[in-house]
Amino acid sequence: xxxxxxxxxxxxxxxxxxxxxxxxxxxxxxxxxxxxxxxxxxxxxxxxxxxxxxxxxxxxxxxxxxxxxxxxxxxxxxxxxxxx
Amino acid sequence: xxxxxxxxxxxxxxxxxxxxxxxxxxxxxxxxxxxxxxxxxxxxxxxxxxxxxxxxxxxxxxxxxxxxxxxxxxxxxxxxxxxx
Numbered sequence: 001x002x003x004x005x006x007x008x009x010x011x012x013x014x015x016x017x018x019x020x021x022x023x024x025x026x027x028x029x030x031x032x033x034x035x036x037x038x039x040x041x042x043x044x045x046x047x048x049x050x051x052x053x054x055x056x057x058x059x060x061x062x063x064x065x066x067x068x069x070x071x072x073x074x075x076x077x078x079x080x081x082x083x084x
Numbered sequence: 085x086x087x088x089x090x091x092x093x094x095x096x097x098x099x100x101x102x103x104x105x106x107x108x109x110x111x112x113x114x115x116x117x118x119x120x121x122x123x124x125x126x127x128x129x130x131x132x133x134x135x136x137x138x139x140x141x142x143x144x145x146x147x148x149x150x151x152x153x154x155x156x157x158x159x160x161x162x163x164x165x166x167x168x
Contacts, residue, residue: 004140011137014130021122034118038105046098053095056088 009061016065019072026076032083040080044073093145100149103156110160116167124164128157 026032047070054062085093110116131154138146 004137007133007140008137011130011133014126014133016130018127018130019123021126022120025118025120025123029118031118034109034113034115036103036106036109039103039109042098042105043102046095046100046102049091049095049098053088053092056091 012061012065016068017072019069019076023072023075026079026083030083032076032080035076035080037077037080040073040077044070044077047073096145096149100152101156103153103160107156107159110163110167114167116160116164119160119164121161121164124157124161128154128161131157 022035047066050066051063051070054060054066106119131150134146134150135154138144138150
């Protein structure tokens with residue numbers, strides 16, 4: 001695997017798990033009022049399209065990374081709707 | 085351009101601009117206390133690596149999309165540090 005591919009995989013992995021500390025923070029504080037529902041809704045849409053793209057081109061890294069990111073973002077949206 | 089590529093471009097564009105409503109919300113309210121610095125710091129790291137990847141493989145869409153996303157995320161981090 002060359003350096004380009006390694007950096008690409010690192011980027012995909014880090015972006016996939018990026019919102020994990022936000023989930024932990026919401027879980028601890030139950031506060032979401034400063035979060036923008038529009039921002040996380042748009043992010044979920046984009047990640048869902050990446051997931052569809054991954055399925056179309058049969059790319060396991062694209063499917064996995066964006067599947068995880070989409071799940072995390074969906075959780076944040078549900079918490080935002082619940083806590084306001 | 086086939087359907088796969090169109091969906092990929094849509095995904096890249098939507099993810100690049102996803103955090104724009106968050107920037108607008110911060111600009112209006114000056115409140116960032118519910119945002120996780122760790123989450124946005126991780127996101128900025130991932131987007132920066134995507135930017136490096138785009139430069140290495142000479143991909144204009146990857147460079148543009150992630151450059152915009154990285155700039156937006158950096159702004160949110162600066163506001164988070166400023167407003168707490």
